[in-house]
Amino acid sequence: MSAVIWAEARDLAYAAGLAAPAPAELVGLPDADGRTLAEPLRALTDLPAFPTSSIDGWAVRGPGPWRPVGRVLAGGVSAPLDEDGTCVEIATGAMVPSGADAVVRIEDSTRDAAGLVLGKPRNGDVPDMRRPGEEAHKDEELLPAGTAIDPAVIGVAATCGYEALTVRRTPRAGLLVFGDELLTSGTPGDGRVRDSLGPQVPGWLRRYGAATGPVVGPVRDTLDAHLAALRGALAGNDLVCTTGGTMHGPVDHLHPALTELGAEYIVNTVAVRPGFPMLLARVPGPDGRPRFLAGLPGNPQSAVIALITLVAPLLAGLQGRPAPTLSTVRAAAPVRGRGNDTHLALARLGHDGRSATLVGHVGSAMLRGLSNAHGFVVVRPGQQVAAGDDVEFLSLPLVPGERP
Structure with a gap:
């Protein structure tokens, strides 16, 4: 299967999710x-279900002055106003009695020596009576x-x-970490690196609407171990993400395992840099609903790009939500293209939310740039971006409580 254009890969992932929506509850x-x-x-x-006063005042019938005949508070019901020249005192949120044709604000009214109410209903854009519907x-x-x-x-x-x-129903997503070389604690050294995807991927998944469980791994670099881990994860999840093993190296067992599981590729590699060796597959489920497997590259930034490219639209589709969209920002500096591939360039937005400045430390194995970015400038195949150009922008999901 040849590399899929980045925009098409997103569409395919979203369509796959829409075709297998989570059940309702x-x-x-x-x-x-x-x-x-x-x-x-x-x-x-x-809405409102009944005529409602939006102020404290008098519900009146006919021309004034008006003779008070009662009082109505929020939650109460007044007798109808059957005669012109009568009114009831009314509180904000109270039901306007039938027969009333206006409400006079308390601050716009006075009472004469005989106790009659004098005043005039206001005209303007803010009504003092809310009508049903x-x-x-x-x-x-x-x-x-x-x-x-x-x-x-x-x-x-x-x-x-x-x-x-x-x-x-909230989709359930599991994570399998592949790679004998990975450490789950301590500092890297002696040929072994610290796993950074196991701690971070569940947080991205939750931001895209999935429920997550414990991370499994590192899974041993054997086909039997991969198959056992995949079968276990697929049994309890709608989506399983894996890290690493998306190429065809000597210890990359993901593709043979997918063949053994009878999986169907939806996307197998995407024409995007960084992050191209990503995949999304559909695995038959015992209840007739498919399960999904997203193969994320082992390099951390590439894995996040795979998440926003394939997993985010898939989860949107599974939840019946609209597909993720791109915004438009202004490039603060030139952004190079990547030939026939889409280039996703890490960038930080200015205070106005309109200008995008590229960040440093953006190698596919680096996370420092990602931690300082708001998302990615999207440079389409064959495109070059000059300073001041409008360009598409793919935002990272917000931190809970943060406003765009």
Whole structure:
């Protein structure tokens, strides 16, 4: 299989996820944060459901002055106003009684010696009475399926009267670390390097919406060990990521193992630098739903590029979310192309979020540059970017609580 164009690889990964969506489940509102709507969120009633005062004042009928005949607070119901020249004192959020045709603000009113209310309703852009259906009508679609649920979405659902939401089950993702040369503790030396992907990949997976379990490995560099580890991980996960072994070296057993498992390649190498020896495969599942395996290169920066290229769109598809998109920024300096390959150049955004400056220490085996970057400038095949040019930008997922 020849190397796939980078943009096409992203599309293929997303389509594969959409074709195998995670099952839906019903969860209570407090547990819905971070999940994805599996069906549209519709208004269960008009919003507001009844005419509501947006201020403290007087609900009035007809021209003034008005004779007070009662009082209504939020949560209460007033008798109808049946006569012109009458009013009720009303609190913010209270139901406007039937028969009332306006609300007069308390600060715009006075009372005469006889106790009659004098004043005038305001005209302007801010209404003092909210009409039924002003925000939404019953059965209106408020948010489509595929919407990522955040506290604001939960608030809308609660306003409508929902107790629970139908959401996509969170995809489970496992990680297998390959490589006898890797250390899981201590400092590197004597031909052995410290594993940096086992500690970091689960965090990327969680930011893309997956649930993760314990990291397995380093797995011994034998075909039997690879097969045993893969079978175990695939049994309990929707997606298994592996690190290293995506080439065809003397101890690279991933491709033979995939053949043994009856896997089908979705993508096998991508025309992108760094990170080209990445893969995504579909593995038959015992319940009829496929499982997925993402082979990440062993070099750390290349592995992260494989994650944002193949894993991020796959997980978006599995959750029924929209495909990840690119933004546009302005290059602060020239960015070279890489011939027929897409070049992903690590960059940091300025305070305005519009200008991108390349960072240093960006070798495929380095992580220092990645730790100082907000994402990647995307240079398409055959493209050269000059200082000041608008260029596509692929953001890394945000730290929880950070705003773009």
